Amino acid sequence: MRQRTNGNLPSELSGFVGRGAELAEVGRLLESSRLVTVTGAGGVGKSRLVLAAAGERADGERADGAQERYCDGAWLVELSAVRDPDLLELAVSEALGLTDHTTRAPRTVLAEHLAERRLLLVLDGFEQLVEEVAGLVRELLRGCPGLRVLAAGRRALDLDGELVLPLAPPPPEEALALLAARARAADPAFAVTEANRAELTELCARLDGIPLALELAAGRLRALSPAQVLARLDDRFALLTGGSRGALPRHRALRTAIGWSHELCTAAERLLWARLSVFAGPFDLDAAEYVCAGPDLPVESVLDLVGELLAQSLLFREETAAGVRYRMLETVRAYGAGWLESLGDAGRLRRRHRDWYVGLATWCELDWFSPRQAEVAALVETELPNLRLAMECSLDEPDEAHLAQYLAGTLWFYWAGCGRLTEGRHWLDRALDDADQPVEYENSRLKALWVLGYVAALQGDAVASMSALYECRDAAARSGNLVAAAYAVHRLGCLALVSDDMARAAELLGQALERYRDAGELNSNVLMCQVELAMALAFQGEPAGALALCQEVREICEERGERWTKAYALYVLAYAALDAGAADEARQLLTECVAINHAFHDLVGLVLALELLALVAVAQGDPAEAAVLQGAAEPMWAGVGLQLFGSGYFNAPRLMCQERAGELLGAERYAAYAAEGRGLSREAVVARARYGPGGPEDGKTRRPRRGRRVSTSL
Numbered sequence: 001m002r003q004r005t006n007g008n009l010p011s012e013l014s015g016f017v018g019r020g021a022e023l024a025e026v027g028r029l030l031e032s033s034r035l036v037t038v039t040g041a042g043g044v045g046k047s048r049l050v051l052a053a054a055g056e057r058a059d060g061e062r063a064d065g066a067q068e069r070y071c072d073g074a075w076l077v078e079l080s081a082v083r084d085p086d087l088l089e090l091a092v093s094e095a096l097g098l099t100d101h102t103t104r105a106p107r108t109v110l111a112e113h114l115a116e117r118r119l120l121l122v123l124d125g126f127e128q129l130v131e132e133v134a135g136l137v138r139e140l141l142r143g144c145p146g147l148r149v150l151a152a153g154r155r156a157l158d159l160d161g162e163l164v165l166p167l168a169p170p171p172p173e174e175a176l177a178l179l180a181a182r183a184r185a186a187d188p189a190f191a192v193t194e195a196n197r198a199e200l201t202e203l204c205a206r207l208d209g210i211p212l213a214l215e216l217a218a219g220r221l222r223a224l225s226p227a228q229v230l231a232r233l234d235d236r237f238a239l240l241t242g243g244s245r246g247a248l249p250r251h252r253a254l255r256t257a258i259g260w261s262h263e264l265c266t267a268a269e270r271l272l273w274a275r276l277s278v279f280a281g282p283f284d285l286d287a288a289e290y291v292c293a294g295p296d297l298p299v300e301s302v303l304d305l306v307g308e309l310l311a312q313s314l315l316f317r318e319e320t321a322a323g324v325r326y327r328m329l330e331t332v333r334a335y336g337a338g339w340l341e342s343l344g345d346a347g348r349l350r351r352r353h354r355d356w357y358v359g360l361a362t363w364c365e366l367d368w369f370s371p372r373q374a375e376v377a378a379l380v381e382t383e384l385p386n387l388r389l390a391m392e393c394s395l396d397e398p399d400e401a402h403l404a405q406y407l408a409g410t411l412w413f414y415w416a417g418c419g420r421l422t423e424g425r426h427w428l429d430r431a432l433d434d435a436d437q438p439v440e441y442e443n444s445r446l447k448a449l450w451v452l453g454y455v456a457a458l459q460g461d462a463v464a465s466m467s468a469l470y471e472c473r474d475a476a477a478r479s480g481n482l483v484a485a486a487y488a489v490h491r492l493g494c495l496a497l498v499s500d501d502m503a504r505a506a507e508l509l510g511q512a513l514e515r516y517r518d519a520g521e522l523n524s525n526v527l528m529c530q531v532e533l534a535m536a537l538a539f540q541g542e543p544a545g546a547l548a549l550c551q552e553v554r555e556i557c558e559e560r561g562e563r564w565t566k567a568y569a570l571y572v573l574a575y576a577a578l579d580a581g582a583a584d585e586a587r588q589l590l591t592e593c594v595a596i597n598h599a600f601h602d603l604v605g606l607v608l609a610l611e612l613l614a615l616v617a618v619a620q621g622d623p624a625e626a627a628v629l630q631g632a633a634e635p636m637w638a639g640v641g642l643q644l645f646g647s648g649y650f651n652a653p654r655l656m657c658q659e660r661a662g663e664l665l666g667a668e669r670y671a672a673y674a675a676e677g678r679g680l681s682r683e684a685v686v687a688r689a690r691y692g693p694g695g696p697e698d699g700k701t702r703r704p705r706r707g708r709r710v711s712t713s714l
Helices: 020-032 046-057 085-096 106-114 127-143 172-186 197-206 211-220 226-240 249-264 267-276 285-292 299-311 330-342 346-368 373-396 401-410 412-417 421-431 439-459 462-479 482-498 502-519 524-539 543-560 564-579 583-599 603-619 623-637 652-665 667-678 682-691
Strands: 035-039 074-078 119-124 147-153 163-166 316-320 323-327
Touching: 020 035, 020 046, 020 147, 020 163, 035 046, 046 074, 046 119, 046 147, 074 085, 085 106, 085 127, 085 421, 106 127, 119 127, 127 147, 172 197, 172 211, 197 226, 211 249, 249 330, 267 285, 267 299, 267 330, 285 299, 285 323, 285 346, 330 346, 346 373, 346 401, 346 412, 373 401, 373 412, 373 421, 401 421, 401 439, 412 421, 412 439, 412 524, 421 439, 439 462, 439 482, 462 482, 482 502, 482 524, 502 524, 524 543, 524 564, 543 564, 564 583, 564 603, 583 603, 583 682, 603 623, 603 652, 603 682, 623 652, 623 667, 623 682, 652 667
Parallel strands: 035 147, 035 163, 074 119, 119 147
Antiparallel strands: 316 323
């Protein structure tokens, strides 16, 4: 039985007001159709409604069968920041927590993942990619019988079987209740009284009851009376809706509300609003100060201005794994972007935005080889929408492809170390598509080439890997770039390693280490080269050399605070320990290895460690637990790549575990335990690997179920 998962729906920061009838209707429609789309104007409350409805559907307290129907959770995919159609499937995969290291089409990976699951997929903000989203939803619904989709957008997907709920603004009583609730959140002393009720009701009516407009108005009630708000709205209504007579009334009202908020801002606040519109997704204060400050907007004023925009509900503050970030609603951002274009300053601001994120990527690459490695991973994860936009900006300019190459290459640690191979391959391929490049930018191209070779090798695409690496090696030799040449030779050795050519791998990796030393290079890549050389030696029956290399790497990593490469060193040390009969030592090493790999979403390292840990369980006399871990690792292999999957050396622990555990349990019992493992979520597998079947409490005094110890010499 597959373990149930809850999904990724965010916690609501403010209460959901009203909409009882609409919530019930969404639920009824989901009972009748596997595709329901809530449509309506921007700001009418589509996103809040579908999130509330999805939360009800996935609520474990429900007794109508919905929880069983969505036993694999409700999952939100926010698409408003996705502009590139090629990133659509990756965005959905990211939201679902999928990691795939292969060259398979992301759509295929999605379809396979969802084929046997029962879940609710919530798609929000898809209108800019409506054709692509419609095609993806059609294919997923056809191939995944347990999938239901709840979408929110300004138009329907126009698919067969789709049920559409057009969302109107709430009725007057609910609109007033929403306005009052948001005004109280801004000012706890606010109250609806007999004296102000008529004016508040008129304000709701003038704004057509549109929730976003009401929330913006509520922010003003902290400083203005309802009568003053109405007066200011009256003064600007005609001006702010000029030229929009053909638009729907609710569209005009929303533009009025946003434009009215714009007019109520000071000149400095309006300027910052416009400039902040260049960000995609969340951003921090440092980025805002660098990108937006200038002679007309002093850097020391940005903090206070951000505070004012927050107070007016034009910005929202959120806590992320990388710290405090700010975000604009898409409708508000789009309004600011229009003003920025009218100021003629959009191109300059986009370049400043790009330059900031080029600098951020550079700093992150340097800081990856430090105790802040986990923080760097969280930072890049949070800033990924802006890093994507920076690469896109560089690719849009004919003379700036080298910056996209630099960015895509500099993020190698994220692509390879944090489970992002497919997206990394996407950007590297695009950045390198331009063959005509000035010679002064050759170094950026060489870096992108060796990173492409590395990523392709880990995906099992030997042809693409070899092509990129040979091109890099030869061009580096011609230009005298010793560092790029070392990386090319290193990654050719890595390719030989995953291709089972251990003698060639040892030769190339040894050469690469010499080149690194000659160039004075020391970082995670160099240490990984040493670990890979140790793997080649261990696989060839030279454990002493492998142990010496990995002990040195372990010591350097602990001294520098580097964890990602350390995990691979621990794997090799555990391999050698098990081969020497020290199963308890091997388990201790692998437990730490699993924890690190899982923290960085490194699927390659995780699946290798789990399978070696399964063999350790056999050696310790627990074939049942070995079969569970083996079964849990099986689905992960689909995301690692055919090249590694077909490797005799890397597959030796798996095959040996199957043989030994199968002999002890018998085919039927082994299959049952393996099936139990296949049904575990990744988080459950990791917890089991670290602490045993009973979880963390059991793990404090973990004792494997001892049976007859079995020889597992590798």
